Amino acid sequence: MTKTLIRGARILGGQPQDVLIEDGVVAEVGSGLDAVGARTVDGDGQILLPGLVDLHTHLREPGREDAETVRTGTMAAARGGFTAVHAMANTFPVADTAGVVEQVWRLGAEYGWCDVQPVGAVTVGLEGRQLAELGAMHDSAAGVRVFSDDGKCVDDAVIMRRALEYVKAFDGIVAQHAQEPRLTEHAQMNEGTVSAALGLGGWPAVAEESVIARDVLLAAHVGSRLHVCHVSTAGSVEIIRWAKSKGWAVTAEVTPHHLLLTDELVRSWDPVYKVNPPLRTEYDVTALREALADGTIDCVATDHAPHPHEDKDCEWGAAAMGMLGLETALSVVQRTMVDSGLLDWAQVADRMSARPAAIGRLAGHGRPVSPGEPANLVLVDPAYRGQVNPADFASRSRNSPYAGRALPGRVTHTFLRGVATVMDGKLA
Amino acid sequence: MQRHLISADDLTRDDAVLVLDTAEELAQVADRPVKKLPTLRGRTVVNLFFEDSTRTRISFEAAAKRLSADVINFSAKGSSLSKGESLKDTALTLEAMGADAVIIRHHDSGAPHRLATSGWIGGSVLNAGDGTHQHPTQALLDAFTMRRRLAPGTGHDLSGLHVTVVGDILHSRVARSNVQLLSTLGARVTLVAPPTLVPVGVDGWPCEVSYDLDAVLGRTDAVMMLRVQRERMRDAYFPTEREYARRYGLDGERMARMPEHALVMHPGPMNRGMEITAEVADSARCTAVEQVTNGVSIRMAVLYLLLGGSEPATPAGTLPGTEGQTALRDES
Missing domain, CATH: 2.30.40.10 (Urease, subunit C, domain 1)
Structure with a gap:
C-alpha cells in the first residue's frame, strides 16, 4: 500500500x-x-483533523435516487471532510428491516467514499405504532446501533419508552425527531413575528421542547440513552442542560444551518429556506452556539436533506422541507464557531468527529491523530x-x-x- | 407604483393616495350609461384562481373589462391546475400566451410573490389573496370606502381615524393587509378577537390588540367585521358559535353604542348570525354592498396604474361617447 x-x-x-x-x-x-x-x-x-462523522445524513437511496444516491451522497460527504455518515431511515422502502439496512451498508462499502452506517427505523414504516425489528437490524451486517424515525416524531409515549428500554440490550440509542404532531399541523415556519407577518402556519418552539422534556424524563426513568436530533430552540437547550446536570445519558446535535440562519430569511419566500425543524430566531441561534461551545449540545450533525429541483422551484407551501449540508458543514462551523472564538480546532474535532462517533459507537472514527x-x-x-x-x-x-x-x-x-x-x- | 402589487406593504402613503384618487376618478365611469374606457385596449389580463372566489374574480373581471382589456379566466377546477401542473408551468404557459397582467388568488401564502420574482413571467402580478398572507386590493377598497364616507377629498389620507378590525385575525389576509395600509394612511388600528385568533408575534404590528369588543366600540370611526368560519370551532379556537357571537359579534345593541358617524364594514361573504346580525348587516350604517361597488373602482385603478402608466386615467376626449378619439397610450 x-x-x-x-x-x-x-x-x-x-x-x-x-x-x-x-x-x-x-x-x-x-x-x-x-x-x-x-x-x-x-x-x-x-x-489536520480526524475525519468528520455525521450522525444525521439523508442519502435517499433506496427510493429517491432522483435526489441523492449512496454514491453521490458519500462523494459529497468526502468533499465535506467526512469519513463516516449515518444514513437516515426514511427511505422508500423505509429502513425498518435487516434487509434494507444491509443493502445501504453494502452500497456504502462498495463505493468506498466514506463509511456508511445505516440508522434503523424505530417503528415499522415510521408509523409510530409498532416497533421495527430493532434487534435484527443490530444483528445484521450493518450492525445498527442508532435508531430513529427522523422526519417523524415517535410521539406515542409508550412506544418511545419501549424503544428506549429495548435497545439497551445491545447498547443502542434512540435518536428522536422532537416534533409534537398536533402542535405542528399545517406548520410552515417558526411561529413568531415573521410567521405572523407572512401568514404562514406557525411551528412553535414548544412543539419541540415539550417532546424533549418528556423524552429526557423517560430516558432517566428507564436508564437509557437518548439522542436529540437537530435541536433548534433556546428552550430545548435549557431542557438538555438540565437533563445533563442530572447525570442522565442524554446527547444532542445541532445542524450547521441552525447555527447560522434565521427565520428572517423566510421573508424572501424562497423555499430553499424551508426546513424541518424550521429556522428560528437570532436569540435561538445565539443559544445554540453557546450550547455547542459549552458542550450542552454534543455535536454538529448536518441533516443533509437533498431534494430535486422541482421540489424547491415552486411556491413555499408546495415545497419540500430540507437543505443540503455535507459539503458546507465545516465551513459553516468555522464561520460561526471558530472565527467567532467559541471553539478551537481541537474542540471542532471533538464536536464533529469524536463525540458523534462515540454516540454512534462507531469504531475506528473520531480517534486521536496518533501512531497506530x-x-x-x-x-x-x-x-x-x-x-x-x-x-x-x-x-x-x-x-x-x-x-x-x-x-x-x-x-x-x-x-x-x-x-x-x-x-x-x-x-x- | 411598483410593477407588481403583492402586499399592502408595497405601497407608500403617496402610492396609496394615488390609487384612491385614481379610483375616485374612475368611479365616475360607473355612473355613466356606457361603463367603459379604452385605456387597456389590446392588453391581456389573466384571472388565475387556484381558490374558488366568485366575488373577487368577477370584481377583477368587471374592472378589467371596463378598461377594455381582454380577460382570460383560468381557474383550478377542471383545468390542468387540478391535474397537478406546477405553478411554474402554469406561469410559463400564461407567459407564452402574452399575459400583460396576472391576477392571482392562491391558497398558499407567498405564491404571488414567487410568481412575480422567480422569472417565470414578465408581466405584472396582482395579488387577489394568498393564503393567510395578503389581500391588498381589499384593503384599498376598504380605505377607499372609509375615505369617501369619513374624510372625503382628493389627496386625503385617513389621518386621525380609528378603525377597529374584529374577528379571525390569525387566518385573515384582509386583516394583515388592512393593518399595514391603514397605518400607512395614518389611521389608528385596533384588532379585537379572542386570544386564540390573534397570531403569536402580533406585537410587531402597527396596531393595538384588545380582547374586549365593548371596550373599543365607543371610540371607533369604523368597525370592520371579519368573516369567522364555523369550522374554526372544531379546532377549538372558540367553544361554540353562540359564545363567539355573544362576545365578538356585532348586534344592534352594540352598534347603538358606536359614535353616530361610525361605519360598519364587512369584506363579505357574511355569516349572518355569527359575526354580524341581520339587523346590523341590513342597516344604513353597513357599507358591505358599497364596498363591492368600490372594489371595482379600486381594481380598475390598480390595473390602470400597474399597466397604464402615468398618463391621466380619463383624459378629455376619452370618456364614453368620445371614446377612441385619443389613444391613451402608445401600445408599442
Whole structure:
C-alpha cells in the first residue's frame, strides 16, 4: 500500500508537524519525517483533523435516487471532510428491516467514499405504532446501533419508552425527531413575528421542547440513552442542560444551518429556506452556539436533506422541507464557531468527529491523530475564502441555502483508512 | 407604483393616495350609461384562481373589462391546475400566451410573490389573496370606502381615524393587509378577537390588540367585521358559535353604542348570525354592498396604474361617447 506523508500540518490546530500514513493507519507523527517512497501532501498552513462523522445524513437511496444516491451522497460527504455518515431511515422502502439496512451498508462499502452506517427505523414504516425489528437490524451486517424515525416524531409515549428500554440490550440509542404532531399541523415556519407577518402556519418552539422534556424524563426513568436530533430552540437547550446536570445519558446535535440562519430569511419566500425543524430566531441561534461551545449540545450533525429541483422551484407551501449540508458543514462551523472564538480546532474535532462517533459507537472514527490509529483524516485550509456554488457540489441535488454566500475554509484532502478520497479539493 | 402589487406593504402613503384618487376618478365611469374606457385596449389580463372566489374574480373581471382589456379566466377546477401542473408551468404557459397582467388568488401564502420574482413571467402580478398572507386590493377598497364616507377629498389620507378590525385575525389576509395600509394612511388600528385568533408575534404590528369588543366600540370611526368560519370551532379556537357571537359579534345593541358617524364594514361573504346580525348587516350604517361597488373602482385603478402608466386615467376626449378619439397610450 502507498505511503503518504502530510508535511507541516497543524494537528487539531497545534504546531506544524509531519504525519506519515502507512497501511491505513497513522504510522508516525513528528518533525522532519522521512518521505522516501511516500506521496507528499503539503500541509503548510492547514489544519489536520480526524475525519468528520455525521450522525444525521439523508442519502435517499433506496427510493429517491432522483435526489441523492449512496454514491453521490458519500462523494459529497468526502468533499465535506467526512469519513463516516449515518444514513437516515426514511427511505422508500423505509429502513425498518435487516434487509434494507444491509443493502445501504453494502452500497456504502462498495463505493468506498466514506463509511456508511445505516440508522434503523424505530417503528415499522415510521408509523409510530409498532416497533421495527430493532434487534435484527443490530444483528445484521450493518450492525445498527442508532435508531430513529427522523422526519417523524415517535410521539406515542409508550412506544418511545419501549424503544428506549429495548435497545439497551445491545447498547443502542434512540435518536428522536422532537416534533409534537398536533402542535405542528399545517406548520410552515417558526411561529413568531415573521410567521405572523407572512401568514404562514406557525411551528412553535414548544412543539419541540415539550417532546424533549418528556423524552429526557423517560430516558432517566428507564436508564437509557437518548439522542436529540437537530435541536433548534433556546428552550430545548435549557431542557438538555438540565437533563445533563442530572447525570442522565442524554446527547444532542445541532445542524450547521441552525447555527447560522434565521427565520428572517423566510421573508424572501424562497423555499430553499424551508426546513424541518424550521429556522428560528437570532436569540435561538445565539443559544445554540453557546450550547455547542459549552458542550450542552454534543455535536454538529448536518441533516443533509437533498431534494430535486422541482421540489424547491415552486411556491413555499408546495415545497419540500430540507437543505443540503455535507459539503458546507465545516465551513459553516468555522464561520460561526471558530472565527467567532467559541471553539478551537481541537474542540471542532471533538464536536464533529469524536463525540458523534462515540454516540454512534462507531469504531475506528473520531480517534486521536496518533501512531497506530486508523488514518481517517481531513486536511482543512482555514484561510480559503470562496463563494458557495452548488453547481460544483458532488451531491445530486442543489438545494443549498448558502448559494452565493461567502464562507471560510475548504477541505483540501480527506483520507479514509489511509486512502485519499479527496485530493486538492477534488474527489480522488 | 411598483410593477407588481403583492402586499399592502408595497405601497407608500403617496402610492396609496394615488390609487384612491385614481379610483375616485374612475368611479365616475360607473355612473355613466356606457361603463367603459379604452385605456387597456389590446392588453391581456389573466384571472388565475387556484381558490374558488366568485366575488373577487368577477370584481377583477368587471374592472378589467371596463378598461377594455381582454380577460382570460383560468381557474383550478377542471383545468390542468387540478391535474397537478406546477405553478411554474402554469406561469410559463400564461407567459407564452402574452399575459400583460396576472391576477392571482392562491391558497398558499407567498405564491404571488414567487410568481412575480422567480422569472417565470414578465408581466405584472396582482395579488387577489394568498393564503393567510395578503389581500391588498381589499384593503384599498376598504380605505377607499372609509375615505369617501369619513374624510372625503382628493389627496386625503385617513389621518386621525380609528378603525377597529374584529374577528379571525390569525387566518385573515384582509386583516394583515388592512393593518399595514391603514397605518400607512395614518389611521389608528385596533384588532379585537379572542386570544386564540390573534397570531403569536402580533406585537410587531402597527396596531393595538384588545380582547374586549365593548371596550373599543365607543371610540371607533369604523368597525370592520371579519368573516369567522364555523369550522374554526372544531379546532377549538372558540367553544361554540353562540359564545363567539355573544362576545365578538356585532348586534344592534352594540352598534347603538358606536359614535353616530361610525361605519360598519364587512369584506363579505357574511355569516349572518355569527359575526354580524341581520339587523346590523341590513342597516344604513353597513357599507358591505358599497364596498363591492368600490372594489371595482379600486381594481380598475390598480390595473390602470400597474399597466397604464402615468398618463391621466380619463383624459378629455376619452370618456364614453368620445371614446377612441385619443389613444391613451402608445401600445408599442
